[in-house]
Amino acid sequence: MSLRGRWRKFVNAAMLGITALFAITTVSVLFFILGYLAYHGGKNVTWNFFTRLPAPVGEPGGGMANAIIGTAKLLFVALVIGAPVGIFSGVYLSEFGGKGPSFFVRYTADLLNGVPSIVIGIFAYAVIVMRAQHFSTLAGGFALGVMMIPIILRSTEQFLKAVPRPLREGAMALGSSKWRTVLTVVVPAASSGIITGVMLALARIAGETAPLLFTAFSDRYWSSGFNQPIASLPVMIYTYAIGPYKDWHEQAWTAGLVLLGLVFVLNVATRLVFVRKIAAFS
Amino acid sequence: MDRASTVEKQQNLAPAYVGQKDVPLPESPVGTPKPQFKISGLRVSYGAKEVLHGIDLNVFANVVTALIGPSGCGKSTFLRSLNRMTEVVRDARIEGEILLDDESVARMDVVKLRRRVGMVFQRPNPFPKSIFDNVAYGLRINGYKGRLSDAVEHSLRRAALWDEVKDQLGKSAYALSGGQQQRLCIARALAVDPEVLLLDEPCSALDPITTAKIEELLFRLKSSCTIIIVTHNMQQAARSSDLTAFLLDGQLVEYQSTRKLFTTPSDPRTEAYITGRFG
Amino acid sequence: MPARAHVAELAPSLRPLRILWDRLRRGDEIAHVVTLIFASTVVGITALLVYQLWIQSALSRQKFGWAFFATRVWDPVAGQFGALPFLYGTLLTSAIALLLAVPLGLGTAIFLSEFPLARFSDAFAFLVDLLAAVPSVIYGLLGIFVLAPWLRVSVEPVLSSRLGFLPLFRGPAFGVGFLAAGLILAVMVVPFIVSVSREVLISVPREQREAALAVGATRWEMISRVVVPFAKTGIIGSVFLALARALGETMAVTMVIGNDPKISASLFAPGYSIAAVIANEFTEATGNLYLSALIELGLVLFLVTFVLNGLARLLVLATAQRGSIQG
Numbered sequence: 070m071s072l073r074g075r076w077r078k079f080v081n082a083a084m085l086g087i088t089a090l091f092a093i094t095t096v097s098v099l100f101f102i103l104g105y106l107a108y109h110g111g112k113n114v115t116w117n118f119f120t121r122l123p124a125p126v127g128e129p130g131g132g133m134a135n136a137i138i139g140t141a142k143l144l145f146v147a148l149v150i151g152a153p154v155g156i157f158s159g160v161y162l163s164e165f166g167g168k169g170p171s172f173f174v175r176y177t178a179d180l181l182n183g184v185p186s187i188v189i190g191i192f193a194y195a196v197i198v199m200r201a202q203h204f205s206t207l208a209g210g211f212a213l214g215v216m217m218i219p220i221i222l223r224s225t226e227q228f229l230k231a232v233p234r235p236l237r238e239g240a241m242a243l244g245s246s247k248w249r250t251v252l253t254v255v256v257p258a259a260s261s262g263i264i265t266g267v268m269l270a271l272a273r274i275a276g277e278t279a280p281l282l283f284t285a286f287s288d289r290y291w292s293s294g295f296n297q298p299i300a301s302l303p304v305m306i307y308t309y310a311i312g313p314y315k316d317w318h319e320q321a322w323t324a325g326l327v328l329l330g331l332v333f334v335l336n337v338a339t340r341l342v343f344v345r346k347i348a349a350f351s
Numbered sequence: 352m353d354r355a356s357t358v359e360k361q362q363n364l365a366p367a368y369v370g371q372k373d374v375p376l377p378e379s380p381v382g383t384p385k386p387q388f389k390i391s392g393l394r395v396s397y398g399a400k401e402v403l404h405g406i407d408l409n410v411f412a413n414v415v416t417a418l419i420g421p422s423g424c425g426k427s428t429f430l431r432s433l434n435r436m437t438e439v440v441r442d443a444r445i446e447g448e449i450l451l452d453d454e455s456v457a458r459m460d461v462v463k464l465r466r467r468v469g470m471v472f473q474r475p476n477p478f479p480k481s482i483f484d485n486v487a488y489g490l491r492i493n494g495y496k497g498r499l500s501d502a503v504e505h506s507l508r509r510a511a512l513w514d515e516v517k518d519q520l521g522k523s524a525y526a527l528s529g530g531q532q533q534r535l536c537i538a539r540a541l542a543v544d545p546e547v548l549l550l551d552e553p554c555s556a557l558d559p560i561t562t563a564k565i566e567e568l569l570f571r572l573k574s575s576c577t578i579i580i581v582t583h584n585m586q587q588a589a590r591s592s593d594l595t596a597f598l599l600d601g602q603l604v605e606y607q608s609t610r611k612l613f614t615t616p617s618d619p620r621t622e623a624y625i626t627g628r629f630g
Numbered sequence: 631m632p633a634r635a636h637v638a639e640l641a642p643s644l645r646p647l648r649i650l651w652d653r654l655r656r657g658d659e660i661a662h663v664v665t666l667i668f669a670s671t672v673v674g675i676t677a678l679l680v681y682q683l684w685i686q687s688a689l690s691r692q693k694f695g696w697a698f699f700a701t702r703v704w705d706p707v708a709g710q711f712g713a714l715p716f717l718y719g720t721l722l723t724s725a726i727a728l729l730l731a732v733p734l735g736l737g738t739a740i741f742l743s744e745f746p747l748a749r750f751s752d753a754f755a756f757l758v759d760l761l762a763a764v765p766s767v768i769y770g771l772l773g774i775f776v777l778a779p780w781l782r783v784s785v786e787p788v789l790s791s792r793l794g795f796l797p798l799f800r801g802p803a804f805g806v807g808f809l810a811a812g813l814i815l816a817v818m819v820v821p822f823i824v825s826v827s828r829e830v831l832i833s834v835p836r837e838q839r840e841a842a843l844a845v846g847a848t849r850w851e852m853i854s855r856v857v858v859p860f861a862k863t864g865i866i867g868s869v870f871l872a873l874a875r876a877l878g879e880t881m882a883v884t885m886v887i888g889n890d891p892k893i894s895a896s897l898f899a900p901g902y903s904i905a906a907v908i909a910n911e912f913t914e915a916t917g918n919l920y921l922s923a924l925i926e927l928g929l930v931l932f933l934v935t936f937v938l939n940g941l942a943r944l945l946v947l948a949t950a951q952r953g954s955i956q957g
Contacts, residue, residue, distance in 0.1 A: 090737075091734050094734065095735070165662045183874055185877070189679075192682055239539075241439055242470035243465065245462075245489075248657045253492070258478070276764070278766065278880070283912045303767045310771050
C-alpha cells in the first residue's frame with residue numbers, strides 16, 4: 070500500500086477514535102455526577118432529612134421537610150398554570166389554527182422557551198411580587214408554570230399531529246363534529262404522549278433555582294397556603310452550598326442527590342412508559 | 352316497466368358512458384330498485400389537480416354497487432364525496448350535484464348526512480377504546496336514547512362479530528385481529544343504522560378467508576342498506592356486487608350489471624382492464 | 631327531537647339564526663375560540679414579559695443611556711451602575727465554554743450519528759439527554775466543591791508556570807473565577823450541541839454518504855468532506871443554541887465565578903456575569919434605580935438570547951429542509 074494510502078487509513082482510525090473518546094468523555098461526566106452525589110449525599114439520606122425542619126442557623130442536624138413539601142407545592146402551582154395553557158394551545162396549533170396564526174403562536178412559544186430562567190424570575194417578580202409586596206408560593210409557581218408552557222405546547226402539538234388521519238376520519242364519518250372528534254378520539258389517542266410531555270416539563274422545572282430566588286424566596290419553617298414565601302430543594306441547595314457551615318454542605322449534597330433522583334426518575338419513568346405505549350399504538 | 356324507466360333516466364344523465372340502450376338491471380331482493388343517490392356532473396379537485404372530471408351516475412337502493420378501476424382513477428374520491436369526507440382534505444373543491452333521496456347532499460347538515468351514509472375505511476381504524484365503546488361511539492355522539500348495550504349487541508351481530516367478542520366487550524379494540532377489527536369498524540358504522548354503507552377497499556389489508564367472511568356479510572347486509580364498495584380486486588367485485596362501475600382517469604367508462612360488465616363489456620377499455628392488460 | 635322540529639318551523643326570515651344555531655350546536659366554533667384564547671395567552675404572557683422588562687428598566691435606561699454598557703463601575707452605594715464587567719464576564723465565560731464544548735459535542739454527535747447500531751446510539755443519546763436534565767444548581771454544587779478546589783490546587787498553578795507568558799494564565803490561583811465558570815458552562819451546554827447536531831447529521835441523505843464512499847473515501851473523509859459540510863448550517867445553529875444557553879445560565883455560574891465586578895485579563899481571576907449579578911443582588915437591591923439597573927441587565931440578556939435563538943432556529947430549519955429536498 071502506498072504511503073499516502075496508509076496515512077489516510079491512519080487519519081481515519083485516529084479521528085474516529087477521537088470521536089469515540091469524546092463520546093465516552095461526555096457520558097462519563099454523567100456517571101461522575103451520579104457517582105459523586107451518591108457517594109457524598111448518600112450517607113446522609115436519613116429519615117430525619119425528609120421529616121425534620123432545618124435546624125436553627127449554626128446548629129447541626131435538622132432536615133429539609135419543608136423544602137420537599139415546598140417543591141411539591143411549587144410544582145403543583147406550576148402544573149395548574151402551565152398544563153392547561155400548554156395543552157389547549159397545543160390543541161389549537163394542531164387542530165384549529167390557520168397557517169399564519171399557528172406560525173405566530175409557535176414562534177412566540179419558541180421565543181418564550183429560550184428566555185433565560187432568571188429573566189422569567191424578573192417577570193414573575195414584576196407582575197406578582199411587586200404588586201403583592203411580598204414573596205409567595207404563587208409567584209414562584211407562576212414563574213415555573215410560565216416555563217412549562219412552551220415545553221408542553223410543543224410536545225402536545227407534536228403528539229396530536231402524529232395521530233393517524235384514518236382515526237379522525239373514522240370519527241368524522243360517524244357524524245362526529247370536529248371538536249368532538251378531537252375530544253373523544255384524537256386527544257385520547259395522544260394522551261400518553263401528552264402526559265409524557267407534561268412529565269418531562271415537570272422534570273425540567275423541578276430543578277430550577279434562578280426563577281425562585283426572588284419569587285418564592287425561601288423559608289426555614291413551614292409555609293402555609295400559597296401566599297407566603299416558601300422553601301424549595303433547589304434554593305436550599307444553593308443557600309446551603311454557599312453557606313459557611315460544614316454541616317450545611319453535607320446537607321446540600323444530600324438535597325442534591327434527592328433532587329437529582331427526583332428529576333431522573335421523572336425522566337426515565339416517562340420515557341419507559343412512553344416507549345411502551347408507542348409500541349402498543351403502532 | 353318501472354325498471355326500464357329508471358335505466359332510461361340514468362342514461363339521460365350520462366348517455367356517453369353507458370354503452371348499450373338496454374342495460375338489464377340485476378335481480379334485486381327487494382323488487383324494483385329505486386335510485387338512492389343521483390349524481391350529476393361531479394367534479395372534484397385537490398388544489399390545482401382535478402381528480403374527477405364530471406361523473407354522472409345513479410346508485411340504486413338495496414343493491415351492492417362496486418367501483419373498480421386502476422389506482423389513482425378517482426374511485427376513492429368519488430366514494431368520499433358521497434358523505435362529504437372530501438371536505439376533510441384541505442383545498443378540496445367539489446362541483447356538480449349529488450342528491451340523496453332527492454335532497455342535495457351539499458345543503459344537508461353534514462352530521463346528519465354522515466349518520467345516514469356510513470363509511471368503512473381501507474385499513475381498520477378502530478379507536479383506542481374498548482370494543483364496546485367503539486361500537487357505541489356513533490350512538491353516543493348522536494345522543495342515542497335507548498339501551499346502549501342492546502344496540503351494541505345488535506350491531507355486532509349484524510357485523511357477524513358478536514359470537515367472537517361477546518365475552519370481551521371491555522377489552523381494547525387493538526387486541527383484535529385485523530379481520531375482526533375491520534368487522535368491528537363495520538359494526539361501528541352500522542350502529543347508527545345508516546341507509547347507505549360506503550366501503551373503501553375494506554379487504555385490501557386482509558387475508559382471503561377474512562375477505563370471504565366480509566363479502567358474505569355484505570351480501571346479507573344489502574337487504575337493509577345500500578352498499579357501495581370500492582375495490583381494485585376484480586374477483587371481489589364480480590363475487591359480491593350486483594352493479595359495477597368502471598372508472599378510468601377520473602371518468603366513468605362503463606356502468607353495468609356486474610355479470611354483463613365482466614362477461615361482455617361494451618367498452619374496449621373495460622375489456623382491456625378486466626382482462627388485465629393494464630392497471 | 632322536538633327542539634329541532636321547532637327550529638325547522640321557524641319563519642324564513644329567521645333562517646340565518648337557525649344556521650348560526652346549528653354551527654353553535656355543533657360546537658366547532660366554540661372549541662376554536664376556546665383554544666384560541668389559550669393560544670393567545672401564550673402570546674400575551676410573552677408580550678407582557680417584554681413590556682415589563684422594558685418599563686421596569688426605564689429609570690436606569692433614562693439615567694445612564696448607552697453609557698450603561700461602557701461603564702466599568704458598579705457601585706450600588708454611590709448609585710453608579712455600569713454593565714461592562716458583567717458583559718465581559720458573560721462573554722468571556724461563554725467563549726471558554728464554546729471553545730471546549732463545540733469540539734467535544736460535535737465529536738460526540740459524529741460518533742453517535744455514524745455508529746451502526748441505532749439502538750446503542752439512541753441509548754447513548756438518552757444518557758446525553760439526562761446530562762441536560764441535571765439541574766444547574768447541582769452543577770454549581772460540583773463546581774464549588776470539586777472543580778474549583780481542583781483548579782486552584784492542580785490546574786491553575788501548572789498552567790501559570792507553563793503558559794504564564796500569556797496574560798490569560800497569569801496571576802494568583804483563586805479556583806473560582808472565569809475559568810471555573812467557563813468549564814462548568816462547557817459541560818452544561820455539550821448536551822445541547824450533541825442532541826441538535828446528531829439530529830442534523832442523521833438527516834444528511836444516505837445518497838450523499840454513499841456517493842463519497844463510492845469514490846473511495848475513507849469513513850473519516852466522508853464525514854469531514856461530505857457529511858459535516860452538508861450539515862454545516864445546522865451545526866452552527868446548534869452552537870448558537872448552546873451559546874444562548876450559556877449566556878443565560880445562572881446558578882452554576884453564580885456559584886463558581888467569584889462574584890466580583892472586575893475586568894481582568896487573567897482567567898484565574900474572579901469576575902461576574904449578568905445572570906449572576908441579578909441572582910445575587912436582586913433581593914438586596916435597595917432603591918428603585920438599583921432594581922431598575924438589574925432589570926435592564928435582564929432586558930439585555932433577553933434580547934441577546936432572543937436574537938441567538940431566532941438565528942439558531944433558522945439555521946437548523948434550513949438544514950432540515952435541504953436534507954428533505956435532496957433526500
